[in-house]
Amino acid sequence: MSDRVAAVDCGTNSIRLLIADLVDGQLVEVDRRMTIVRLGQGVDATGAFAPEALTRVFTACSDFASVIRSRGVSRIRFVATSAARDVSNRDAFFAGVEERLGVRPEIITGREEAELSFRGATTSLDLPAPYLVADIGGGSTELVLGSADGLIAAQSLDIGSVRLTERHVTTDPTSDAELAAVVEDIDALLDSTTVPLADTRTLIAVAGTATTVAAVALGLPEYDRNAVHHAYLTTADVGRTTAWLTTSTRAERSAVPSIHPGRVDVIGAGALILQRLTDQLPIDALTVSEHDILDGVAWSLVRGEP
Structure with a gap:
């Protein structure tokens, strides 16, 4: 289905997937799921992603990739928020996600995060x-x-x-x-x-x-x-x-x-x-x-x- 999309949001505590269709001008949910990965484990103190946190994220991405393939998604967008903005080893995060999902994460600003949240909540x-x-x-x-x-x-x-x-x-x-x-x-x-x-x-x-x-x-x-x-x-x-x-x-x-x-x-x-x-x-x-x-x-x- 050409209008079927997959949105992935990776935050400090969880990673989430939404697969949706556009039907008569409305967003219709096909699949929505969430996994707690605690990507931000220790980031406030160390300034880097913990190896075990990256492993949890990559495992979740592999699971999401299987769902996305089975649902016939045409377009994917992966956004990452607070935990990923200032860490020293985010290249490892980028590479691991891209390897599994075929899309490079976007590290969005706080302003972009706010605008996307507003649009999602108020439409x-x-x-x-x-x-x-x-x-x-x-x-x-x-x-x-x-x-x-x-x-x-x-x-x-x-x-x-x-x-x-x-x-x-x-x-x-x-x-x-x-x-x-x-x-x-x-x-x-x-x-x-x-x-x-x-x-x-x-x-x-x-x-x-x-x-x-x-x-x-x-x-x-x-x-x-x-x-x-x-x-x-x-x-x-x-x-x-x-x-x-x-x-x-x-x-x-x-x-x-x-x-x-x-x-x-x-x-x-x-x-x-x-x-x-x-x-x-x-x-x-x-x-x-x-x-x-x-x-x-x-x-x-x-x-x-x-």
Whole structure:
């Protein structure tokens, strides 16, 4: 099928694949999957990808390549985000991905990441604008404010669930002092953002941290994309869920089926980013979306856009 595309997004914590068709002007999902690879393991401290992290990524790429071949994809785009921007050994990453998928990764900027996330989350959305799309990743958080007429402001902040956990968290459960250090880092960057947060009318939270917080807040017996997509959470829901995620033990979080095992140790820091952000906004609720940068990349392919 000539309009079938494959988008791959490799972040600090996970690598994801979306295969989609363009049908009557709409993006129709054919296959979507995610693997936790923790590419950003140790990057904040060493400035390089760990060999075992690269192995996990390459294994996932081989699996994705098989799916892509079986689905008859015509075009592929592979984007890599925060963890891959400044590492010393990214040539090894490039070569390993290209060998398996036949396409060279694009290391996109924080601005590009924000724009793709915004496009993926807001296309066909009917809620009051301006929208603030918050993409909380493992290594960075993208904030982008805009409407159907275009972007107003966007910024990439160096706060993410993996980065903050590796930097500050060593105890189980997390100590008050460690939580305070995480909050201090989050607030310092949120206070300095150039995005006019006060103009927000609708907050759309995307990516694994937000969807996991939603699944826990909703009390889902297992992770359910359909239940999470466009879930409506009050700021009180976010605060209550974050309080539990940041004070529970690793074993307690592991016992919750809706939390992916690869997020158990970092979800507390990610949830804190979401909660501290909502505290600064003139809203009392938010919408969680399963559509994010991955969908934005797919749209760029079917529209022939960069």
